[in-house]
Amino acid sequence: MKPVLINSPSLANCSLLELGDNVEELINAGVRFLHIDLMDGHYVPNLCFPMRIISDIKEKYPDITTDVHLMAVPPEDYVQRLADAGADYVSFHIDSTNFTIRMLNALKDAGMKAGVVINPSQRIDALSPFIDLVDMVTVMAVEPGFAGQRFMERTVGRVLDVARMRKQAGLDFLINVDGAINYPNIIPCVHNGANVFVTGIYTVFRQPDGIFSACHRFEEELKKGAEEGFDSDAY
Numbered sequence: 001m002k003p004v005l006i007n008s009p010s011l012a013n014c015s016l017l018e019l020g021d022n023v024e025e026l027i028n029a030g031v032r033f034l035h036i037d038l039m040d041g042h043y044v045p046n047l048c049f050p051m052r053i054i055s056d057i058k059e060k061y062p063d064i065t066t067d068v069h070l071m072a073v074p075p076e077d078y079v080q081r082l083a084d085a086g087a088d089y090v091s092f093h094i095d096s097t098n099f100t101i102r103m104l105n106a107l108k109d110a111g112m113k114a115g116v117v118i119n120p121s122q123r124i125d126a127l128s129p130f131i132d133l134v135d136m137v138t139v140m141a142v143e144p145g146f147a148g149q150r151f152m153e154r155t156v157g158r159v160l161d162v163a164r165m166r167k168q169a170g171l172d173f174l175i176n177v178d179g180a181i182n183y184p185n186i187i188p189c190v191h192n193g194a195n196v197f198v199t200g201i202y203t204v205f206r207q208p209d210g211i212f213s214a215c216h217r218f219e220e221e222l223k224k225g226a227e228e229g230f231d232s233d234a235y
């Protein structure tokens, strides 16, 4: 597959009082994916965003792709509401349901792209029984639930493991990296086959020169990583 590299800023890093302005600034800076964390206080010990954020974004910016990260149990309960809200990609945690294949099919049947999320403590080969059904695999670089954590270095090798699995199966799903992305660690993730980068406070938000410049800097960094080349096992 041709390498695809996408900046997907996580709106959980915005000040809620500036959310609308931040979204507009991201879009003006060329962002086309927005990462939306939905947390229920049960799967993770935190709460984040009502589902209406998706429909509000899609109403104002219909061409923007919503990259929804569902941290809720049971995920099956949210499929129809996510479809009604206009979600594009919906990714759920493989340990949030006993019926991963059923959940993947339910998302697709409802017209959405289906993704799974794997935590740092879970084995990558747990993905193999349903790898042919996914549109996206998100490799968590932190334990989910809070912004502002540190990137786990082991993530870089795990991204390559997923990319090898993709190559061996002849598939073209997107590999997403979520959690504490910053400049030393983004480049090896690019080399190892990651496609979607969930950006936060180390790259795009709360930067002294503002969101617009920070997004352009991030794009440059992605380009630089791509110019250096990709691991032959990744593609």
Ligand code: ZN
Residues within 6 Å of the ligand: 010, 035, 036, 037, 069, 178, 198
């Ligand atoms: Zn997320």
